[in-house]
Amino acid sequence: MNERGRQAFADVMTFPAPEDATPATTRMLEFVFGDVWQRPVLTRRDRRFITLPCVAASDAEGPLRDHVYAALNSGDVSIVEMQETVLHFAVYGGWPKASRFNMVVDEQWDRIHRERGEQLPPAVPLLPLPTPSDPEARLRVGEQSFKDINCLPYAPTRDNPFQGAGILNFVFGEMWLRPGLGMKERRLITVACVAFQDAPYPILSHVYAALKSRDLSFDEMDELALHFAAYYGWPKASHLNQVIGEQKVRVLAEWAEEAAPL
Amino acid sequence: MNERGRQAFADVMTFPAPEDATPATTRMLEFVFGDVWQRPVLTRRDRRFITLPCVAASDAEGPLRDHVYAALNSGDVSIVEMQETVLHFAVYGGWPKASRFNMVVDEQWDRIHRERGEQLPPAVPLLPLPTPSDPEARLRVGEQSFKDINCLPYAPTRDNPFQGAGILNFVFGEMWLRPGLGMKERRLITVACVAFQDAPYPILSHVYAALKSRDLSFDEMDELALHFAAYYGWPKASHLNQVIGEQKVRVLAEWAEEAAPL
Amino acid sequence: MNERGRQAFADVMTFPAPEDATPATTRMLEFVFGDVWQRPVLTRRDRRFITLPCVAASDAEGPLRDHVYAALNSGDVSIVEMQETVLHFAVYGGWPKASRFNMVVDEQWDRIHRERGEQLPPAVPLLPLPTPSDPEARLRVGEQSFKDINCLPYAPTRDNPFQGAGILNFVFGEMWLRPGLGMKERRLITVACVAFQDAPYPILSHVYAALKSRDLSFDEMDELALHFAAYYGWPKASHLNQVIGEQKVRVLAEWAEEAAPL
Incomplete structure (x- = not known):
């Protein structure tokens, strides 16, 4: 069973699992990597956009570095998407944490190119702005x-x-309208951020809008809650899960009303 | 397997598990209650003193209410211990969150007495101070x-x-010297708080001191890291787990030196 | 346009803007420094007392170091005020994070004196206490x-x-009564802290009291919400903004009642 966890870790992270027999590590390999990351409905790429804001907010620099590296090194997330993720996170998680996130992205992007013996590609020019x-x-x-x-x-x-x-x-x-990151990805990042910030209205309104817009399906949102639990703990995840339950009811009622013959 | 999770939830929480088939709820029942809470080394009572600061910090009012109720209703934690936990948490987790925690304690203590048809006992007078x-x-x-x-x-x-x-x-x-809460309990609360606050020196110094003082054994500290992962997420728990590994080495070296013949 | 952001950064931070073309950096220069910090109603000094608790809470050590340096090096905040800010923050944001903040203050104060070739002035003695x-x-x-x-x-x-x-x-x-930090400054710090901790009653009661006491005007409080959004993210800021709207109504009603002839 532990072999499965170790293999799953290596697949997700693109480097070998730690050799460490503590309960926290062995259970993390089994539960987080062997179970949660392997689940259906959300792809491994989708799960990156929940994991990244959680580790950026958690201030655990080792895990942040590892997950930025893994997302870029696996090819799941492009550098342009990653940089837009930092900007989106800055708005929903605050600039100081984003500033560190941004530095880690530069550092890991550099590291990947050094490891591969490749030149860093030139940065995409900011101007003209799209708005x-x-x-x-x-x-x-x-x-x-x-x-x-x-x-x-x-x-x-x-x-x-x-x-x-x-x-x-x-x-x-401006921010939400920038090209370079899809709407589904922005929804995943935003819901993760409002779930850890957990101010009462934003969590409600962003869960609602992600479902109502159909950018996230009901099942994808349920998976998001479980993935979030692993990365930000069960108390906040329980609250998120409850909000999701309520907003599903609301959205279903609105869809039923909109579909009703006049 | 789910039956085991539901039963474990009811034992820990003193009320029935939610009827809810979402992935977050079913996996929480299995993993958090069916597995983590059932593990050896730390007692159920010990685990309360890790859980309470985590839910108080998480701002998830439903889970906070439930865990305060469960800790008092089960008899695992006395009201005096609970109130000292609030004060200790105020220092390590911030007064605004502690203020809500304190209100929830009053409210749930009241509720337990109403449910039992008992009178609230009188409060313990503050003065004289012990210091x-x-x-x-x-x-x-x-x-x-x-x-x-x-x-x-x-x-x-x-x-x-x-x-x-x-x-x-x-x-x-003053605060650490107040009677009414044991040293082991204060260590559990403190390590949980420095683990979610995760400023680099406090996490290091409090993990070190809890181990060096022998108030927490090495195995208890390892279990704390896993329990914390469930309640505050794996990124911060990974960082805690790494700090624990380093501080064990330091403490063992110091003990060896202290035991050496002159 | 970017030149304006770079100039604003240098004015606020007292050192040159980073040479970095990522979206997070370029947009931070334009929006946070070129726009938010330049706004009227709150002075640059006032804005320091919102920024400092936010970066201290965010655990992003680079930005914390930079903002402590900038506040002291600009002369906007004296060392006594800065040290009282740390103590005030300890209470409202938690001691572990404050402990790091305190170390960063010592370190940057030292650095400023080294850069200027000046001797560190002696510390102000703690005793006698003012209470x-x-x-x-x-x-x-x-x-x-x-x-x-x-x-x-x-x-x-x-x-x-x-x-x-x-x-x-x-x-x-004791803490609120210590000399060395003005009431307006304590209000700015406190509101920023209750806004990121966001327990429901403290945010409400401290926004109310800051307005009711007239220590912060309505317009200053509105600016605080925007500045806070930049440094701690929009979800919590959005909640703060809503609380501000409600408390303005309450305060206005109370003032009208108090002004009414008997």
Whole structure:
């Protein structure tokens, strides 16, 4: 059984499992790698986008380094996707942790190229930005994308710094609209982040929107809760699981209503 | 197998397991309750003192409520021990989270008495405090208890507000010395808290001191790491597990040196 | 456009912006430094007292080191204020993280003096303490300051270890009353801490008290929410912003009532 865990670790992480007989290590190999990562519904690539924000938030630098390396080295996540993941995480997990995450990405990307004896490819230029610069146009884009992404019929008022300068101008007026990372991946990252931050409304609204938009299926969301439990602990995962249960009911009711003949 | 998890949940929690077929719930019943809580070396009571700080830190109010209820209702933890756990947690996990923990303790203690049709017993009076009031005497007590508890030959300088007014005057000059909670229990709580806070020196020094003092055995510490993984996630637990490995080596070397003939 | 971000970074941080073309870095320069730090209502100094607890809580040691250096090196924050910030943070964010913060302060203070070729000034002695030593007198002081600082007509009962030995005896009986840090600064730190800890009552009561006391204006509180979003992530900031909206309504109603002729 332990052999299965060791093999699973090596597959996911792209390097051998630790030689260590402590209960935490042996049970981690069996449960986290031998069981959770092997489960269906979410692919190994999908699971990277839940794992990465969790380890970036957990401040455990060794695991962060290992998971960034594994995601890039396996080819599951491209460097452009990884860098967009850092930016998305910065917004939902805070810039200081993201700043460390960003350094680890540079360091591991470098390491992979050194190990392979390859040259680092040139960075993708930032400009031109994909969104308008004119403040009024940008706020209008932000309002529309806020509605689309949150599956809501309204956007918050502009005349509040958090909402106007922050949410509409930057988070929805730019960050979510950047190419280079798919919508499913952004949903996985966002739900993981609101689950560890666990402020009451964001967890509710992002679980709702991920399901309502069909970017994540009900089964994918259930798997996300289990994967999250492994990486951020059962208490927060239990809360997430409860929110998921409630939002499924809400979404089903709305879909039933929308499908009803007029 | 699921029956075993459900039964284990009911034993630990003192109420029936949830009827819920999601992966997160079914795997939690099997792994967390059917496996981790049933393991040897740490008793069920010991495991409460790891679980409580983790759920208090996690901000998941449902699980916090459930675990406070279970710890008191099972008789594993007395109300005095529980209240000292809140104060100890306040220091190591932050007062805002402790404030909610404290309210939940009052609320669940009340609930248990209502369910049993019993009167709430009167509160234990705060005064007299067990430690000296004179500032100079108190700092001397704090310096000595800092050395004893941390197994170090020195105490930090007083003339720094964090160290003097905080650490020596309050944390080691009073909090750790309060009766009503045993040293083993304080060690379990502290290691859980430094493991989720994961600042590099505190995790190192508290794991070291818990082992060096023999308040926790090497095997108990290994079990703590696994139990912590379930309640706070594997990335932080991996880091804790690595620190434990290093501190065992250090402690063994010191013991060997101390035992050597002069 | 990026030039503006780079210049803003250098102004705030007192050292040049990183040469790094990743999305997280370029967008951080533009949004966090070029936009958020440049906004009106809160001064650069004020913003330090929101940033410091956020980076100290985030456990990202590079950003913590940089922000402590910048706050001291710019002259915006004195060493006495910085050390009181550490103690205040210890209470609201947890001692393990504060312990690292304290070490970083010592290290950066040293570095600044080495860079300038100056001698370290002697530490300010801890004793005498500014508050009474007699336990009964101290609890009375703690009860009064609890009422004053929380803008409440009552104080919690003493006969509970968290409330008596912790809150009344130490947090309000001593820590909040220490000279060396102004009330506005303590409010900024406290609101940032309750916002990342986000236990429901503390966030509510400290936002309320900061507004009710007029230590922070409504506009300053709104700016705090935006600044906090950048440093701790949008989900918790979004919750803070909602609490602020509700507490403004409550405070306005109370002021209207208090102003009404009898």
